[in-house]
Amino acid sequence: MELAVQVKLLPTPEQASALEATLRACNRAATYASQVAFVKKLTDRNGLQKEVYADLKATFGLSAQPAVRAVKKVVDAYATLKGNLRAGNLGPATSRRYRMAVNTPIVFRPEAAQPFDDRCLSWQYDTHTVSIWTVNGRMKRIRFACSPDQLKTLVAHRRGESDLVQRGGKWFLIATCDIPDPEVYEPVGWIGVDRGIVNLATTSDGANYQGRRLGRYRRWQTRKRAELQCKQTRSATRRLARRAKKEKRHATHVNHRISKEIVSVAQRTGRGIAVEELGGIRDRVRLRRDQRATFSSWPFQQLGQHLAYKARQAGVPFLEVDAHHTSQRCPRCGHTERANRPDRDHFRCRRCGLAGPADVVAGVNVRDRARSAWVLVTAPAPSP
Structure with missing residues (x-):
């Protein structure tokens, strides 16, 4: 089974600035590739990569492998959209939400997660650090924090890509671990x-x-949201987002x-x-x-x-x-x-x-x- 292990990065101010610039550049590149895919009806990875690969490197400052990851991110996003449309998760074909999803290209938020493979990201488990590609060059010795159990799982079972995520001003890496399924026993009841x-x-x-306790907590949050919504200020909007999370x-x-x-x-x-x-x-x-x-x-x-x-x-x-x-x-x-x-x-x-x-x-x-x-x-x- 696949298990996602989240670790917290502890970058210096210089490292954090490079990570933020990298995340924004990758998402700008992915949005551009998404627009090209939408206009030219390119849904396969090889076709889209041939069309935008050179532009992603020259215009957005991505090296070879991050450009490939950005293309794959776009293709996966459109595949997910197609699956949601087929499953009816966006409503019937006549609904406004369905029409907007079909008639507009996918746009990636500036802080959206970016996948990195082992060519762009390496882990040093003994020193609790990672080395990651950025638009400012390779950033080495970025410290991370996790529990002993998480570290043990990473060392033994980490496979494939890891996602770089910025959330609330903090940085995280979400690594995919492929853990073998234990044998299911015959139940006695x-x-x-x-x-x-x-x-x-x-x-x-x-x-x-x-x-009851969760319901009481939700009702209290609802009252607080109503108070903040009445203010209609930028500060209130930010606080609403934090409360929702x-x-x-x-x-x-x-x-x-x-x-x-x-x-x-x-x-x-x-x-x-x-x-x-x-x-x-x-x-x-x-x-x-x-x-x-x-x-x-x-x-x-x-x-x-x-x-x-x-x-x-x-x-x-x-x-x-x-x-x-x-x-x-x-x-x-x-x-x-x-x-x-x-x-x-x-x-x-x-x-x-x-x-x-x-x-x-x-x-x-x-x-x-x-x-x-x-x-x-x-x-x-x-x-x-």
Whole structure:
């Protein structure tokens, strides 16, 4: 599996100035190459490189390999755009967002990340430094900081490109590490995980990770954003951007903590993890106006992604199962009815009388469906 390891660079003022000039030159070059690709309908890497390679070197001051990386960055961006259009992520073909994406060339922000391969960037792990190409020449002995575990992962598994990123006046390198997948064990049982808004995650074991604190934090941030938006000043705009990033980091931290605990329990007990397949739920559900902000900021997808990659990293089996009626079906007798759940928090079967917390019942149903699905996944293929 591929794992991104982020380390913080600690450049001197002179080194930081060279890095900033390099990032801006690379993104100006990429924007120029994007315009050429858009006008001349060039989508293949070789064709675009023949068209703009000389200009990128002469006009923007890039050497050979950074020019090649800039071309690849443009080609990858258009490939991603094409995939998003095909998947419907930008809306229907008649929408304004779709038309703008199709009718305008891709533009790269001056501080957008820039990939560097091993010809442009070298790591010195023993001295915690890197050497990187810049428009001012090769910058050597730029210090970086990371944890011992991150360093161990870099030394053993770093492969391919590393992205240079500037974020909030700080510099980072994001390295791609190719870690071999551990063998997935045969589970002795399953942990069903029900994801929600009031309770971010509830397991079939009864563990409950409430979203009340995160919701309260988000509401407080919303009030502060409203106060800043009323000011309509440049300073307020900058503070709004910082607050948005801080709120996003907080929600990510919460999801990391929850997923880490669930995967740890599954690994310790030899069980697998099952979650509901919730793809497209935002398109299927109709909401009142006062519910839209809460629902749109619900981080269920990120929690599922964290559970999936952490489980894969630990060799824990992971499944997504059908989400229909998990909170309305009785796990004991199988009776499914909307009246089984009289309110959000409680479940009571109208046939057999089984009662309990609604989210725990949903987690048990997810667990039971995972047992059946795993049998089908691991069943040998019929012989011809």
